[in-house]
Amino acid sequence: MTEEVNNSAPDNSRRNFIKTTALAAAGFMIVPRHVLGGKGFLAPSDRLQVAGIGVGGKGESDLTGVFSSGKSDIAFLCDVDDRRAANSVKRFPQAKYYKDYREMLDKDAKNIDAVVISTPDHNHAMQAMAAMQLGKHVYVQKPLTHDIYEARALTEAAKKYKVVTQMGNQGASGEGVRKLQDWLDAGLIGKVHTVYCWTNRPVWPQGIQWPATGGNIPPELDWDLWLGSAPYKPYVEKLVPFNWRGWWDYGTGAIGDMGCHLVEPPFRILGLDTPVSVECSVGSVYVDEFKRGYFPESCPPSSHVIMTFEKTNKTKGNLQMHWMDGGIKPERPEELLPNESFGDNGTLFIGTKGKMLCDTYGANPRLLPLTKNASDRTRPKAKRVPGDVEGHYTQWAEAAIAGYGKIELSSPFEIAGPLTETLLIANLAIRGIDVQRPNANGKGVSYPGRDMKLLWDKQNLRVTNFDEVNQFVKREYRQGWSLGV
Numbered sequence: 490m491t492e493e494v495n496n497s498a499p500d501n502s503r504r505n506f507i508k509t510t511a512l513a514a515a516g517f518m519i520v521p522r523h524v525l526g527g528k529g530f531l532a533p534s535d536r537l538q539v540a541g542i543g544v545g546g547k548g549e550s551d552l553t554g555v556f557s558s559g560k561s562d563i564a565f566l567c568d569v570d571d572r573r574a575a576n577s578v579k580r581f582p583q584a585k586y587y588k589d590y591r592e593m594l595d596k597d598a599k600n601i602d603a604v605v606i607s608t609p610d611h612n613h614a615m616q617a618m619a620a621m622q623l624g625k626h627v628y629v630q631k632p633l634t635h636d637i638y639e640a641r642a643l644t645e646a647a648k649k650y651k652v653v654t655q656m657g658n659q660g661a662s663g664e665g666v667r668k669l670q671d672w673l674d675a676g677l678i679g680k681v682h683t684v685y686c687w688t689n690r691p692v693w694p695q696g697i698q699w700p701a702t703g704g705n706i707p708p709e710l711d712w713d714l715w716l717g718s719a720p721y722k723p724y725v726e727k728l729v730p731f732n733w734r735g736w737w738d739y740g741t742g743a744i745g746d747m748g749c750h751l752v753e754p755p756f757r758i759l760g761l762d763t764p765v766s767v768e769c770s771v772g773s774v775y776v777d778e779f780k781r782g783y784f785p786e787s788c789p790p791s792s793h794v795i796m797t798f799e800k801t802n803k804t805k806g807n808l809q810m811h812w813m814d815g816g817i818k819p820e821r822p823e824e825l826l827p828n829e830s831f832g833d834n835g836t837l838f839i840g841t842k843g844k845m846l847c848d849t850y851g852a853n854p855r856l857l858p859l860t861k862n863a864s865d866r867t868r869p870k871a872k873r874v875p876g877d878v879e880g881h882y883t884q885w886a887e888a889a890i891a892g893y894g895k896i897e898l899s900s901p902f903e904i905a906g907p908l909t910e911t912l913l914i915a916n917l918a919i920r921g922i923d924v925q926r927p928n929a930n931g932k933g934v935s936y937p938g939r940d941m942k943l944l945w946d947k948q949n950l951r952v953t954n955f956d957e958v959n960q961f962v963k964r965e966y967r968q969g970w971s972l973g974v
Contacts, residue, residue, distance in 0.1 A: 537886050538602045540565035540625075542590045542616050545573025546730060547630060548607030551657060552577060554882035555605055555628065561886050565601060567593050571709035573730055588711055590616055598623045603889045606630060607657070611739045612717040614639035615966070618973050621646050626653040626889040628882075631749035632741055633902065633909040637950055638963035640913065642974055644906030651893040655885040656905035658749040660850025661757070662881040667871035668854045669838070670758040672845055673803060675867045677856065679842030680805035681759060685819040686751040686812050688849075689833040690743040695735035695815075696774040696782065696790035700725045718966040735788050741916060742788035743814035747849070748912040749905075751836050754851040755810065756908050759803045763910050764796040764810075768942040769918040772815055785923040791815020794915045805841055812915055822846070824857035850878060874899060918943050921958040 537560055541552045544566045555561050563581040567590045568574035578586060587593035594601070603626035606616050614634040617627050621643075633656050634640045647654045660666060672678065704726035706712045712724050719738045734740035744752075755761065772791035774782040794812040798804075811819060821831055822844055834849045844857040855862050874880040881899060888896035900908075921938030928935055943952045951959050966972070 535602075535890075537561040537626075537889055538564045538600060539605060540567065540593060540597075540601045540603070541577065541584075541605045541607070542567045542593075543606060543608035543630075544568045544577040545570065545575075546607075547657075548573075548605070549577045549580070551605050551607050551628065551630065551882070552581070554879060555886055556581075557879075558883035558886045560883065560890060561603075565593055565597060569711045569714040570707075570729065572707065589714055591619070594619055594623060598625070601625055603627065603653075603886075608717075609715075609733050609739050610635045610741050610745060611719050614643060615718055615970060615972050617643055618646055621650045621652050621654075622973060624650060624652060626885075628655045628657060628885050629905075630657040631905075631909075632656075632745045632912055633905050634913075635739075635741060636962065636964055637910050637913045637917075639972065640906045640909040641950060642972060644902045646974070647902040647906075653885065653889040653893055653896075653898070654902040654905070655881070655888075655898055656749065656900040656902070656909070657881075658753055658850075658900055658905070659878045659881040660750050660852065661753055661899040661904075662874040662876075662884060663850050663852060663878045664873065665847055665851035665854045666754045666757060667869070667873055669754055669845060669847060669851060670871040671867050671869055672854075672856065672865075673758050673838075673840075674870065677843060677867065678838060678840030678845055681755070681803060681838050681840045682805040682808060683839040684755045684759075684808065684810040685837040685839075686748070686755075686810065687818045687835060688743055688747040688751060688814050689816050690747050690814055691735055691788070691790070693732045693735050695742065695788045696772070696784060697735070697787050698782070698784050699736075699786050716967065718970040720967055736786060737788060737920065738786065740788065741913065742919065743792070744794070744812055744912050744915050744919075747814070747834065748812065748915070749908065750849045751834065752810070752812070752912060753900075753908060754836055754847060755838060756911065757904070759798075759808065760801040761798045761808065761911075763907055763947050764798050764914055764945060765807075765947075766797045766942050766944050767794060767914055767918040769794040769915070769922065770939075771919060771922050772817075783923065785920075789815075789919065789922070791817050792919050793817055794918055796911070796915060822857055825859070829859060852878075872897075914943075914945055917952060917958045917961055920961050921955060924955075924957045926957075 539555055539561045541548055552563050556563050563584050566577055566584045567587040604620040605628045607630045613629055617629050620627050703723040706724045734746055770793050771789035776782040792814055796810045798808040800806050832848055836847050838845045847854045874884055876883055888898055924938045925934040926937055941955055944954045946953050950962055
């Protein structure tokens with residue numbers, strides 16, 4: 490009998506182990522997410538529980554993109570303007586609605602896995618930081634931040650809190666950028682020495698004086714919450730929901746709006762870091778026939794910025810990148826025939842052996858002259874993103890479910906942060922144009938920034954030869970608002 494017991498013991502032990510493990514697994518699956526493992530933990534069987542901050546307009550389309558991935562539930566909505574939020578509230582009726590993101594994170598953090606932020610530029614950083622400090626994965630609209638300091642802070646925070654991050658420049662996941670990379674890696678245009686990026690933006694008012702008269706705050710809008718970190722000013726008509734982009738207190742101008750789509754392809758495929766120097770010229774505004782306007786609160790109507798980047802293994806020496814907005818365009822490539830489109834928005838790569846061109850998002854990539862494209866047989870080697878541009882959302886949702894460091898992303902903060910810093914360094918030169926100094930004789934003022942090349946110290950986040958513009962590297966938040974670092 491003893492022998493029989495001993496012979497059956499391994500089977501009994503195995504059955505008991507399986508039974509015990511199954512029961513434990515079943516119990517594990519029903520434990521609430523906030524009990525299971527602290528910050529950033531997502532139960533394997535769960536769908537991503539997403540909160541949106543800024544859910545009208547672009548926020549609505551961002552949430553729709555995340556939801557359409559099939560991996561997520563839109564569980565919470567937050568917007569300071571009930572009018573803008575109305576469509577999302579109707580589309581996601583099960584979502585709990587808040588007006589203040591701080592209240593939402595305070596009361597429902599345990600029920601949130603990830604946060605999508607689609608607010609004006611000036612509030613991105615503090616909203617993203619608050620979510621990351623709670624261990625929430627974040628998707629943040631472009632540009633990542635309003636200030637250079639904020640971009641660096643978010644990049645470091647993503648690593649510190651080990652959360653999955655993505656900036657909302659969907660072209661970073663597109664087929665076009667990868668085709669450009671394949672051509673470059675195959676040596677079709679040689680080493681790149683010059684890049685031009687241009688846009689017809691702004692398509693909102695810039696180079697204007699702040700309105701002298703205010704307006705009546707709509708009852709659906711909490712103006713104080715909308716201002717957030719920005720200095721207090723009385724409400725004015727038509728600033729919300731779009732024209733804020735042309736004011737430095739809230740927006741980052743044309744390069745902030747479009748640079749993440751047009752500068753991103755060369756930044757990525759050439760392996761660039763932040764520029765070492767930047768210089769610019771801007772379009773003039775005249776208040777009357779003879780007098781140039783001085784409106785430092787507003788972005789200029791047009792600008793041409795030249796950024797210099799250190800050499801990489803894809804460039805011939807240091808690279809010059811030209812940014813042009815307000816309808817300014819580079820010289821038409823001689824390889825284009827007279828009736829072949831150059832585009833209102835685009836990026837042109839000039840290499841030692843040839844040229845290539847693309848539109849916004851890196852879309853419609855083409856070799857120059859265009860006749861080369863019909864015979865192109867370059868093998869695709871760069872890793873593609875399923876779903877192309879729209880796959881940008883699914884990629885982030887799947888990465889958030891998998892956990893930090895498990896899935897490669899197209900625009901995590903480690904990439905989006907330096908790209909955003911680059912665009913905002915360009916803005917230092919643009920803003921420096923209107924920095925005034927008193928003349929030595931005490932009569933009138935001068936504008937020294939209009940004739941300078943600004944030298945950038947990446948490690949210390951400062952311009953070394955024109956200290957006046959360093960005030961724009963890290964702005965002061967309005968009392969009661971903080972980045973939380």
